[in-house]
Amino acid sequence: xxxxxxxxxxxxxxxxxxxxxxxxxxxxxxxxxxxxxxxxxxxxxxxxxxxxxxxxxxxxxxxxxxxxxxxxxxxxxxxxxxxxxxxxxxxxxxxxxxxxxxxxxxxxxxxxxxxxxxxxxxxxxxxxxxxxxxxxxxxxxxxxxxxxxxxxxxxxxxxxxxxxxxxxxxxxxxxxxxxxxxxxxxxxxxxxxxxxxxxxxxxxxxxxxxxxxxxxxxxxxxxxxxxxxxxxxxxxxxxxxxxxxxxxxxxxxxxxxxxxxxxxxxxxxxxxxxxxxxxxxxxxxxxxxxxxxxxxxxxxxxxxxxxxxxxxxxxxxxxxxxxxxxxxxxxxxxxxxxxxxxxxxxxxxxxxxxxxxxxxxxxxxxxxxxxxxxxxxxxxxxxxxxxxxxxxxxxxxxxxxxxxxxxxxxxxxxxxxxxxxxxxxxxxxxxxxxxxxxxxxxxxxxxxxxxxxxxxxxxxxxxxxxxxxxxxxxxxxxxxxxxxxxxxxxxxxxxxxxxxxxxxxxxxxxxxxxxxxxxxxxxxxxxxxxxxxxxxxxxxxxxxxxxxxxxxxxxxxxxxxxxxxxxxxxxxxxxxxxxxxxxxxxxxxxxx
Numbered sequence: 001x002x003x004x005x006x007x008x009x010x011x012x013x014x015x016x017x018x019x020x021x022x023x024x025x026x027x028x029x030x031x032x033x034x035x036x037x038x039x040x041x042x043x044x045x046x047x048x049x050x051x052x053x054x055x056x057x058x059x060x061x062x063x064x065x066x067x068x069x070x071x072x073x074x075x076x077x078x079x080x081x082x083x084x085x086x087x088x089x090x091x092x093x094x095x096x097x098x099x100x101x102x103x104x105x106x107x108x109x110x111x112x113x114x115x116x117x118x119x120x121x122x123x124x125x126x127x128x129x130x131x132x133x134x135x136x137x138x139x140x141x142x143x144x145x146x147x148x149x150x151x152x153x154x155x156x157x158x159x160x161x162x163x164x165x166x167x168x169x170x171x172x173x174x175x176x177x178x179x180x181x182x183x184x185x186x187x188x189x190x191x192x193x194x195x196x197x198x199x200x201x202x203x204x205x206x207x208x209x210x211x212x213x214x215x216x217x218x219x220x221x222x223x224x225x226x227x228x229x230x231x232x233x234x235x236x237x238x239x240x241x242x243x244x245x246x247x248x249x250x251x252x253x254x255x256x257x258x259x260x261x262x263x264x265x266x267x268x269x270x271x272x273x274x275x276x277x278x279x280x281x282x283x284x285x286x287x288x289x290x291x292x293x294x295x296x297x298x299x300x301x302x303x304x305x306x307x308x309x310x311x312x313x314x315x316x317x318x319x320x321x322x323x324x325x326x327x328x329x330x331x332x333x334x335x336x337x338x339x340x341x342x343x344x345x346x347x348x349x350x351x352x353x354x355x356x357x358x359x360x361x362x363x364x365x366x367x368x369x370x371x372x373x374x375x376x377x378x379x380x381x382x383x384x385x386x387x388x389x390x391x392x393x394x395x396x397x398x399x400x401x402x403x404x405x406x407x408x409x410x411x412x413x414x415x416x417x418x419x420x421x422x423x424x425x426x427x428x429x430x431x432x433x434x435x436x437x438x439x440x441x442x443x444x445x446x447x448x449x450x451x452x453x454x455x456x457x458x459x460x461x462x463x464x465x466x467x468x469x470x471x472x473x474x475x476x477x478x479x480x481x482x483x484x485x486x487x488x489x490x491x492x493x494x495x496x497x498x499x500x501x502x503x504x505x506x507x508x509x510x511x512x513x514x515x516x517x518x519x520x521x522x523x524x525x526x527x528x529x530x531x532x533x534x535x536x537x538x539x540x541x542x543x544x545x546x547x548x549x550x551x552x553x554x555x556x557x558x559x560x561x562x563x564x565x566x567x568x569x570x571x572x573x574x575x576x577x578x579x580x581x582x583x584x585x586x587x588x589x590x591x592x
Contacts (some may be wrong), residue, residue, distance in 0.1 A: 027343055034063060043402060047571075068460065079461070086461030095271075095354050114343050114523075116524065120343045121346065122332040122344060122345065123328070123345060124328070133258045133259045133322040133325060134260070136256070136259065136423055143321075144259065144318070144319065145271055147315065147318060148211070148248065148272075149252075149257070149271045149272060149275045150217060150250070150253045150275075150311060150314070151311040151314075151315060152248040152249065152272060152274040152275040153278070153279045154215075154218075154245075154304065155247075155249060155490075156249075156275060156276050156277070156279025156280050157304065158183070158222065158304040159188055159191070159242070159280050159283075159391075160184070160279070160280035160283040160284055161286065161300045161301075161303070162286065162287070162300065162301075163284055163394040163534075164180050164283075164284050164286075164300065165183075165291050165297035165300050166180035166184065166531045167421060168291055168296070169297060173231040176273060178538065181395070181534050181535060183225075183234060183235055183238045184391065184534055185535055186235055186238050186242065186533070187238045187239065187242035187245070188527055189239060189244020189531040190238075190245065190246055191249060191527035191530065191531075192523070192524050192525075192528045192530075192531065193246075194243040194244065194246030194247060195247075195249065195250035195366065195519070195520035195523040196212065196529075198210050198246060198250045198251055198520070199250045199366060199517055199519065199520035200365065200366075200517065200520075202250075203517070204351070205253045206321045206322075206323040206325075206326030206329075207251055207321065207322050207323050208315075208319050208321045210247050210251055211251055212316050212422065214246075214248070215244070215247075215248075215312040215315055217240075218244035218245045218308050219309045219311075219312055221241035221244060222237070222301050222302075222304050222305035222308055224237035224241075224306050225241065225301040226298045227239040230465060237300040246523065246527070246534065249276065250520045250523050252272055253269060253504060253508065253515070254296075254323075256268040257268055257515055258323055258324065260324035260447065262325055262441055262448045262509075265505070266430065266437065266505055267431060267434060269505055269508070270427050270430055270431060272504075273497055273501040274424075274427055274497065277423055277497055280394070281393075281416040281417075281423075281493075282416070283413075283420050284397070284416060285414050285589045287300045288408070288409030288410035288412060289409070289410035290303070291409055292409050292410050315326045317360040317455075325347065326348060328346035328347070330348065331346070365385065365517045366517045366520040366524060367521065367524075369514065370524065370525060372579060372580075373529070373578060373579070373581075374582075375507070375571070376521055376580070379522065379563065380566075381525070381560075381563075382499065382503065382560050382563050382564075383522060383525075383526045384525045384526040384529035385529065385556065385557070386499055386500065386526065387500070387529055388526070388532065388533035389468075389496075389553065390496060392534060393416075393419070393533075395538055396414070396546070397412070397416060398412055399546065400471075400475040400476075400546060401482060404476070404478050404546075405478060415482070415485070416489070418486040418487055418488065418489025418497070419489035419490075419492055419493035420493060422491060422494040422495075422496070422587020423493040425457075425490065425493075425494050426460065426494040426495075426496075426497035426498045427497060427501075429456065429494075430456055430501060430502070437452060440452055450509035450578055451512045451567065451568050451571045451572065453509065454502060454564045454565075454567060454571075455568070456498050457499050457503060457506075457564045458565055458568070459498060460496075460497070460499040460502070461495060461557065461560065461561040461564065462561060463491045463498070464494075464496065464499060465554050465557035466487045466491045466554075467491030467492030467493075468493060468550050469551065470485070470487075470488035470491060471485050471488040471492065471550050472549060472550015472554065473551075474488065475546050475547075475550070476547040495557075502564075503520070503522075504522075506567070507522060512581075514580045514581075
């Protein structure tokens, strides 16, 4: 973790005293841009922080006025400034130049610096400022959540609708079935690479721009797939379509984090998670009916292009910016225009983008989090396995229901509704558990404990493993009624959503202002699995059979169940050692 990341972590700790019991008021810090060195501090801890701020040009200032503010207001102000510190371009050394300073022009001397520059920085007006996304009307937030849920659904839906067309594509272009499956795998591979760009971009330019731009690019590339005259055009457009479609997967959860607080964020992420998993399961039977009809396989892509342009239009017209630092940029622009005081600005406007710093601090941050954070790494491995199986089922279900039971392409996709119903059950269970979570939160002075998210994940892991064994040993013979392997989807679907949803909530709760980068790291690894699993699935089922393939996957699922159990028991200790999780060690009196 570099110097800016380290200071961002410390600033976030000081910004949110209500989350960190034992922190004394006199330890609160208020950071600002300064060309002077830090003032001296009496304590060793404050002294070390002074050195950190000296290296990046940030100094202390009197905080008495801040201490009189509402804790929520102080937290939000400081969080935005913390995010600003960690954003590329904030460092004073990011734009060093040896060229002589150009003349001011017009024969005029350089104007004096702004007096009390901090007074020109725009902030939110108290904890109830209507400009802050968390204070928007509930109806507005629900509308945006549903709109972004549809946007995410389109991205996920498109990933698997091509699975119904792989045989037709292979036949038209005279290639093997495995090459035809590349259209599915390359799209999901785009899911792996895109978030490395979209997540940092959303922290730099806000959430709205990448979401709107990506849905336009996604829709254009789906038209390219539908009209492709050769296989390479189809495959390349599928890959780049996946790159653009990955933006909602990486950014929408961060939007929900901007709009919803700890009490309601879980419900919002439930909507997001259900679209991520329900989309790929809804598409095969729709694609199957389209491919079997006179329309042909190309209309599977025309359909998703139409859906994508609809999502683009909705986002362009109705989506408002939710990233608080960029919301303040808009507020500052309005104040400048109306007051004619051009010194008014938001902290985010002090950013100057430097490519090297952009790569080292933002684009590399998801990979650094993935490699150095055991929470992200282990949960990403777990989620990569279940996400890979989600796309493996796109080849496993046709083997069981079309080859063994003799269903057509469209009818053969209907058994996926067993998994969809299982996901709905998991969503209902988590929603019903929300009041209990809210009571825990209130009893703990609104300080969230991330490990509260893990018990449903453990239950989901057990259910998922049971579903795999059930599917394997009831789907390999035609004399076993088709409803029996279909019902196995209740367990696998319940496990898929419970694991994914609670793991995602856990990551967001743990990493807070680094949530977008942590989610991008998670998306990168699990999307790689989603791209690779379909490529070997046909060979695995041919060599081992449906029964033993299900047994092998079920055993791996059982081996992964202890991961959330370990975090449930030792998660707090692991977070205290984390370089990116803004968590204070327990105060001495709490340890005694």
